[in-house]
Structure formats: C-alpha cells, structure tokens
Amino acid sequence: MTRALGFTLLEVLIAMTIFSILGLASNQMLRSVSSIERQMEERTDEYRTLVRVFKMLDRDVSALVYRGVRDEFGDPIAAVSVNQGLYPLEFTRGGWRNPLKLPRSQLQRVAYQYNGEALQRVVWLILDRAQDTKPRVQTLMTGVTDFKVSLINADGSRQEVITAEDGDELPVGVELTISTELWGDLTRRVNLPEYVPFLTQGSAGALDSEDNLNDIEPDQDDEFEPALQPLSPSVLDGVL
Known part of the structure; x- marks a missing residue:
C-alpha cells in the first residue's frame, strides 16, 4: 500500500507559527524605521526654525538704530531697552x-518676548504710536x-539692564539665550553696531505718520527673514 505524500497537521501549524513570528518582527521593524524617520523630520524642522530665529535676531540687532x-500715551521710550x-x-x-x-518709514520698532510657551517677535508698523495703535505678534x-x-x-563683563537714548554709549555686544525643551540652552552673541546719530531730515524717519501707515501690510518675508541693511558691519562671534 502506497503512503500519501504531504504535511501533517503539526507540521503545518509549526510553519504557520514561524511565518507569523517573522511577519510580526518585520512589521515592528517597519514601524520603528517609520517612527525614526518621522522623528528625524520633526527634529530637522525644529532645527531649521531655530536657525531662522537666530538669523532674525542677528539681523534685527545688527540693524539697530x-x-x-513714544508709546500710546505720548511718553518717550528709549531707543534701546533691555530687561x-x-x-x-x-x-x-x-x-x-x-x-x-x-509712503512709510524704513525704520521699525521691534521687541522680543517669552509668553510662557513660545518666543514671540512684536512689531509696530509706526514708530510713534497713537492710542489705537496695535502691535503685531509673530510666534517664532x-x-x-x-x-x-x-x-x-568692552571688558567682558555682563550688564543685565539698560535704557539707551540717542548719544548714550552702548556695550559692545548682546548675548541672547533661548532655553528649549529639546535643545537645552542655546546662546548667540551679536556685536552691536557703532553709534550713528539718527538723522530726521531727508531720511525715512520723516515719513512716519498714523495716516500713512494704518493700513499698510508688512512684507511677507518679514514673517521670518526680514531683509535688513545694517548701518555698519557686525561680526557674529556666537555659534549655535
């Protein structure tokens, strides 16, 4: 009597178990690779954002004027105010x-603030504000x-507070430290431009008025990377 060829039930079950284990392992591996790729993309985006933020800080500070x-109540505010x-x-x-x-000025009043969750850049479309002047807040x-x-x-010491008017001598640089959940403390040092007296005649500053600037939209590029022309060359001696 000839015996029928084939697999027993036990052999089939063992084969199915082995293939199931291999399939689960492959699925877990694919998930891990996808998760790592997604995390790398997120880290890359966050790093690019960080670079753009420091680039904006560099450009703003280097173009200091x-x-x-004057604020909304007509009170004077110094040209530079720190803390x-x-x-x-x-x-x-x-x-x-x-x-x-x-018909607007090429000068702009800017400020940086931390609101407890994010770093923000505050801009005003006019320099001397009226009572209804509202700033624009950009979450950076x-x-x-x-x-x-x-x-x-100049001697390397630190100064935490300053209000500088036109003609006041400023320190040689500013140190900006951003503390983040992902990257920790990141410090950037920017050289301050040399003192240049502000000229009101024949300059863009003479065009500041509420009537001219109420309805003006800021440049689209100004959201992250405003094109600035520093008054004097600035050496960026800090690194990310």
Missing part, C-alpha cells in the same frame, strides 16, 4: 524694506522654556 519712540518694561529686548531697527515704494518658536538677554561690555 538710535531712534527713540525694562514689558519686553526683555526692545529697540528700533533700520532696513525695513519697501519694494512697493509705499514653540517649545521654549525661557528667553534671556544680557549685554556684553
């Missing part, structure tokens, strides 16, 4: 580009735990 402003008032850093900067040749980076500003004197 010694021009004080005073509402914002850790507030100043006037030049080079606010105007490709459409609109989330996942921030702190934002600190200190000034570097």
Whole structure:
C-alpha cells in the first residue's frame, strides 16, 4: 500500500507559527524605521526654525538704530531697552524694506518676548504710536522654556539692564539665550553696531505718520527673514 505524500497537521501549524513570528518582527521593524524617520523630520524642522530665529535676531540687532519712540500715551521710550518694561529686548531697527515704494518709514520698532510657551517677535508698523495703535505678534518658536538677554561690555563683563537714548554709549555686544525643551540652552552673541546719530531730515524717519501707515501690510518675508541693511558691519562671534 502506497503512503500519501504531504504535511501533517503539526507540521503545518509549526510553519504557520514561524511565518507569523517573522511577519510580526518585520512589521515592528517597519514601524520603528517609520517612527525614526518621522522623528528625524520633526527634529530637522525644529532645527531649521531655530536657525531662522537666530538669523532674525542677528539681523534685527545688527540693524539697530538710535531712534527713540513714544508709546500710546505720548511718553518717550528709549531707543534701546533691555530687561525694562514689558519686553526683555526692545529697540528700533533700520532696513525695513519697501519694494512697493509705499509712503512709510524704513525704520521699525521691534521687541522680543517669552509668553510662557513660545518666543514671540512684536512689531509696530509706526514708530510713534497713537492710542489705537496695535502691535503685531509673530510666534517664532514653540517649545521654549525661557528667553534671556544680557549685554556684553568692552571688558567682558555682563550688564543685565539698560535704557539707551540717542548719544548714550552702548556695550559692545548682546548675548541672547533661548532655553528649549529639546535643545537645552542655546546662546548667540551679536556685536552691536557703532553709534550713528539718527538723522530726521531727508531720511525715512520723516515719513512716519498714523495716516500713512494704518493700513499698510508688512512684507511677507518679514514673517521670518526680514531683509535688513545694517548701518555698519557686525561680526557674529556666537555659534549655535
């Protein structure tokens, strides 16, 4: 009598078990690879955002202009304010580009603040504000735990507070520290431009008025990377 060829039930069950284990292992491996790839993309995006934030800080500080402003109540605000008032850093900067040749100033008042969750950039479309003037707040980076500003004197010492008017001598640089959940403490040092008196005649500053600027939209590029023209070359001696 000839015996039928084939697999027994036990052999089939063993084979199915082996293939099931291999399939589960392959699935877990694919999930791990996908998760790592997604995390790398997220880290890359966060790093790019961080680079753009520091680039914006570099450009703003390097284009500092010694021009004080007035607040909503007509009270004067110094040209440069560090760790005073509402914002850790507030100043006037030049080079606010105007490709459409609109009747507005090339100067812009900017400030940086930490709201407890994110680093924000505050901008005003006019320098001397009216009571109905509202700033525009741009969220630059989330996942921030702190934002600190200190000034570097010529002898290397640190200065935490300053309000500088036109003609006042400023320290040689500013140190900006962003504390993040992912990257920890990141410090950038930027050289401050040399003192240049602000000229009101024949300059863009003479065009500041509430009527001209109420309805003007800022440049689209200004959301992250405003094109600035520093008054004097600035050496960026800090690194990320």
